[in-house]
Amino acid sequence: MTLRLEAVSRLYQQGDQMIRALDDVNLELGEGEFVALAGPSGSGKTTLLNIAGGLDRPTQGMVWVDNQELTRMSRSRLAQLRLEEIGFVFQGHNLVPVLTAEENTEFILLLRGVPPGERRANVRAILKEVGLEGMENRKPAELSGGQQQRVAVARAIAAEPHLVLADEPTANLDSETAFALLDLMEKLNREHRTTFLFSTHDPRVMKRARRIIQLVDGRIEKDSPVVGAVLE
C-alpha cells in the first residue's frame, strides 16, 4: 500500500497565535517500505501520522492512500478504510479499558467479522510473540505501561493491515522487548509487504529502518535511506 502527502500543512490556532504543526510536507511511501519518522518533540510527527491515517484533516494539501484521496472522505468512509487497511499505534497506550488484552488485540478482527476460531489462534500467537503470553485476560489497568504498549502494537498488526502507522511504538520498552517488537514488525513487512511508518526518538530503532525522514518544525529536513541498512 502506498501513501502520498501532497503539500500538506496543518495549522493550529493557539490563542491568537497560529502554530504551523506541518508546513508544506511532501512525502511518498511505496509499498513495503519500512520508514522511521524522526524529529524533536513538537516537530509534528504525531500530526503527520494522524493526517496520514485520516484521523485529522490537513489545513491544506491532499493525502492519498493507494489511489484514494482522504481529505474529502466522509468520516464513515474513513473509519471503514482504517478498519480494513490501516493499523494504528498511538503514542499514549490507547486501549479500550473495558476489554482484556486479548479482546483489545482481536478488536479489529472482530469488527471485520473474522470467525472466532481463526481469530483466537491468530491473536494468541501474536500476543506470544510480543511476550504477553499468560496475560491475555488482563484488562489494560492490570498491565504495565510497556505491556499496554505491546498490546497496542499487537492490535495494530493482528489484523494484517496494509499500512501501519505507529507513533513511538517502542517508547516505554526496554531494548529487548523493543527489538522483539521490531522483529515482529519487520517480519510482517517482509512477509506481507506491509508498509510501515513509525515515529521514534530512539537511535537504535532508527537504525533498523531502511529510510529515515527527519522532521523539524513541521518541515521535512532530511529524507534519506539508512546507510548500511540490511537490504533484502
Add this chain to the structure above:
Amino acid sequence: MILRIAWRNLWRRTRRTLLTVSTVSLGLALLLISLGLGDGSHRQMIDSAVRMGVGHLVIQQTGYQEGAEIDRTLAPSQVIDAESWIEKQRSRFPIRDRLRRVFASGLASSADGSTGAQIIGIQPEGEMRASLFDEKLIQGRFLHKEGADQVVLGEGIARKLKLELGEKMVLMAQAAYTSEIQSKLVRVTGIIRTGLEQFDQMLVLMHLDTAQEFLGLGTSVHQVAIFLEDELLSEPLATVGKKELPELEVLHWGEALPELRDYIRVDDGGNYVFHVFIFLLIAFTVMNTLLMSVLERSREFALLDALGLAPGKRFAMVLVEGTLVALLSALAGGLLGYSGHLYLHVHGLPIDAFYSGDISAAGVTLDPVLYSDLSFNRIAGSVSLVMILTLLLALLPALRAARAGNVHLLGNV
C-alpha cells in the same frame, strides 16, 4: 461485540448504573402501583355503586333516566320481553342475575315526626345474591318472603324517626297511573348503613310484591337490573341491548351514573398528571446518565473511531447501552411494581388510616381498604412506554458518540 462492550461499559461505573437503574425501576414500580390502585379503586367504586343499587346494566322505560316518574313503568309484556332478551344473552355474556325493581318517593312518618322517603321495591333473594344491601345491614334482618309489611330502613331515616326494630311506621306515596295518595302501615325488620349519608336518610326497602301492590303497579316495574361477572362487559352488552331493544332504555352503569363516570375520568386525569411527572423523572435520569457517560468517554470514542469503529456503530453502541439500562430497569421495576401490586391486591391499602368515618366520592362509598387491580395491558403499556422513552432519550447521547472522534483527545500522554 458492540453488545459486549456496551454491557461492560455499564458496569464500569457500577454505582451510577445501579443508581440509574434503581431510579428508573422505582419510578416504573411507583407507576404500576399507582395505576393498580387507581384502577383498583375505580373498579371498587364501580363495583359498590353497581351493587349498591344500579347494576351493571339497567333496562327501563324510555325517558326514565331523565325523569323518574312513577308512571313511566315497564308494562308486564315489556318486562317479559326484556327478561327473555336477557336470558338469550346468557350464552354470550356472563350474566349473574337479573332483578326487577320499583322506585317511588314518598313520606315516612312515625310518632316522632315525618320525613321524605325513597322507597325501593326489590326481590330480596336476588338482591341478597347480587347486591350489597344485605351486607350493609347493621341491625335486625333483611327482607324475607313472608310478611308483606316488612321494611328495611336506612340508618339515617330510622334515627330521624326514632324507630327501633319491630316498631311501626306509616308510608305515604302517590300511586301510579292516578293521582291518588296511598298509605300503608309497615314494620321495621332491619336497619342498614350504606355509607352514603343522604341515601341512608331516605332509604326504605320493601318487598317487590308489597311495593307493587302499595303503588298500584300491578306487575309493572320501573327497572330490570342486570348483574354481570365482569364489569368490563357492561358496555358491550349495553350496545347489543340498545340495538335489540330499541323501544326501551338500556343503560350501562356509566350512563346510569354519569357523576361516577365523570368522577373517574377526572380522577384518571389527575393520575395522568402524576404519571407524566414520573415519566419525566425517568427521562431526566436516563438522559443524564447516558450523556455524562458519553461525555466522559470522549477520548475512548476517539480511539474507537481511530480503530475503525464507524460512527453508525458508535451510535448503536450507546443505544445498546441505553437499551440495556431500559431492559434492566423494566425488569426490576416491573417485578417490583408487580409484587407491590400483588401485595395490595391481596392485602389492600387501608385508607381508613388516613380518613375517619365513611369515605364517599361521587355518591359512592369507598371501601376502607383499597385493593390494587392491574391488567396485563397496563403493565405491558407502562413497561414498553418506559423502554421506548429510554431509547428515545438515548438518541442524543448516541449522536454525540457518533460525532465524537477528535483525534487530539488521544493526546500525547
